[in-house]
Amino acid sequence: MTAREHDPARRPAPTTGGGADGDAVVVTRGLTKRYGRVTAVDDLDLRVAAGDRYGFLGPNGSGKTTTVRMLLGLVHATSGEIEVLGRRVPRHAKDVLPEVGALVEGPGAYPHLSARANLRLLDAAGPARGGDPLAPDTGSRRTRRSRIEAALEQVGLTDVGRRPVRAYSLGMRQRLGLAAALLRGPRLLVLDEPTNGLDPRGIAEIRDLLLDLNRRGTAVFLSSHLLAEVELFCTRVGVLHRGRLVAQDDLDALRGPTGRTLVRVDDVDAATRVLGLPAARTTDDGLLVLDDLPVPEATAALVRGGVAVLEAAPERRTLEQSVLGLTS
Amino acid sequence: MSTVETPAARRRWALVGAGVALLVAVLAGGPRVLAVAAVPPTTATPGEVVARALASADVPYVARGESRGDLALPDLRGFGDLAALLGGTTSTRVWWDGPRHWRVDAVDPAGERDTYGLATSVTTWDSGSRRLDVVVGDPSARLPRPDDLLAPQAARRLLAAVGPQDRLEALDARRVDGRTTDGVRVVPGDVRSTVERADVRVDRATGLPLHVEVVGRSGRTSLVSTLHDVAFERPDASVVTPPAPPDARRGVDRAPDLVARAATASPWLMPDALAGLTASGVDVARAPTYGSGLVRVLALPLPPRVAGEVVGDASSVGTAEERVPGGAVTRVGSGLLNAALVRDDDGQHAYVLVGLVDPALLDAMAADLLGDPPPPRTMR
């Protein structure tokens, strides 16, 4: 958890994408966490730039929550370093966390109190001054009521009234957790599986809310096991597999063209015969796959062979395919 | 839950651990070191120490006392808290102004029994039964009271009984409750005594015995009594004056307990010698003590009805009565303190024999009493 324990020789060069190190909001180097014999997180080098919508993708048990907890100073790393908003965590967690909104492994609230009472207590527990010197008022008692109302409004919980949280549905609790994360207008949102328990409409609403916040400058670190969610929302993706980061790149790069071309022809068997097998395979749904044959020459050869070319387009991977490729 | 080993965490735990270790060391080692460190050696001979202890009855003091006995006696009706007194721990508070002006509270978590020794009477207050009893005069014999077990009282009684055949040895000087004391060891010369040795520690400045420890023949400590927090000051007169609670039940009597009543009422003239031990003591006719030195036996005539009840109680806790020529004997006691209840077949004579002596000696005395029953006392 400290520089002393981290071997500088292992420190990697900054990964591609994002800005310079100066505007990174999350950086980890060689981050490792062992629970006894289990290595939950293994030598993780994360980099999230300001303004990113970062998708932290991985199957259940891959170490996402553990990483999130380490970013927030809840769990102490076995080795490695963490910087959040440019400061070391957990040493400077006190200065960093006021500007971070977090949702970790489901919401938590006092069941006998209403949403408002919960938020009031939580806000009063925090420091009166936010970490941001430009907004020293972020935690003050004066603005508490309006901040609470604004946060509830953002997550669509304004009309729950005085009912205790005990009577909330799972989705409502999740919204309350999000409201708590938004309470102080954070520069960085760290969300661990935020859409758990939400209905499709709720998921879309939350996504719109997060997009809106991101447009206004909030970086979002979203951990999820749902490919579709990450694909729809994120600009950058880190893929975690058994505690190791197997890929970290822009979303578009991860699902970029494969370099192969798909060609639709009227007679697949004839086409294969014309081009010869190693050069052309067919997919299950009757498309011709060209691996390294240049498209103009191939189409010319096909036309010459009497095969009609209906359509030719570069093949693109889905995120799912890349992730499965990386993690199998 | 798991805790991370970081230098900071280790530092924190080290801090807490060191604090605990220091505390334990001070608490465990401190008193032991203090008891023997830098105690000036004694210059007094054992005889001088004994003499000073015996002369200390007038030293005024205020203290807390604790006595612990492991003389397992059955709980007998009419014998009050005798079993608890000799077989358990008794905590007392003492205000001593002199032999005829003192107060001793036996305290327990639920209440207290306070004894006030005054010029011509002894008053007891029991907070549980809210009774205030006054006993006028000095009974010739009575059951032990909490104040009898106070270290100074017990020590003076023991040392006063020491005879020429008993041996005195000097003990190393040491501190008791922060005060420098000189020690004497009494080793009985008579094998019939159940006492192996008795150690007395006497305050060097005032002569007040602060600690008594009696070890029986089994090698086990059978009775320990210590004074704590001793302040040598004259107690406040108001403290040594019995209270007058408005709603208490009151009683006035000449005899405080069964033994005292039996001693007063006894119609028999006890013999001058039993089993080779000669009678001594103040009131020979009523409750004579036989023997000398540490071998002393109290032989007390009991009304046969009372003796029957006591034997019944004793047998109900597993002590059987044994037939002997002319009567029956019930033996109670263990190790240090032994007693025998003797009942004559004539149905008129019964006695209790008690002493820190071998049961065989009691048997011999019982045989004498049964073989030659004492005659009625003539009016004086």
Add this chain to the structure above:
Amino acid sequence: MIGVELRKLLGRPRTWVSIGLLCLLPVVVAVFLAVTGIAPRPGQGPTLLSAVLGNGALFPAAALGIVLPFFLPIAVAVQAGESVAGEAQSGTLRYLLVRPVGRTRLLVAKLVSVLAYTLLAVLSVAATGYLAGISLLGNSGQVTTTTLSGTTLTPADLAWRTGVMVLYIGWSMVGVASVALFLSTLTDSPLAAALGGLAVLVSSTVLVTLDAAGAVRDYLPTRYWLAWVDLFRDPVPWGDVTAGVLVQTGYVVVLLGAAWANFSTRDVTS
């Protein structure tokens, strides 16, 4: 944070229910005593109870004596065991810590909250005891209250003795609380922490009565619990009360130190 914890404490129905139950038992006892007029036999029943018939002003002390051996420690242990583990269980601990609330600060606030609860509970029992005693058991015609030593207490005497007793019992309970609070930082189960605290108490109570444990007896947490009875003797022997305060303070300092050392770097995985 301290304010927040106090608000949480006072705003929780359970706080009031538990204190209500604590107060109920002495009232029930007072009703039975008043109706039947049968005092416990001397040396039996709860401490001081045999003295309260016709002596209602002594009942606050007796009321505390009734709840002290059992109910008060349970209530305090549950409250203190709840403090950190309860937040862990409800999932709020992590949100408090990322708010952020410093861990030491959180621990101090929890401690203050437990102290407040303890004081509130002890005072409530004493106050209910006083009201029940005066109204049900009467004041024995004249205003005389006697000590265990048989001397008479003036109302002022009685007031300060009862006050010191409340503080002393409160402090003894803080000892209990610190055990449970420490355990509460070790486990995420409030129940386990509370039961652990009670297990320590029960063991201590057993050992205190055991002569074989004489060497450690004077350092056991419950050794001087009943020393408050000394406040109703005359003159008051301060030795045990002082020793009790010192022993409890030792436990409080050591256990809170351990709680702090543990909690400061503990992984919060709840």
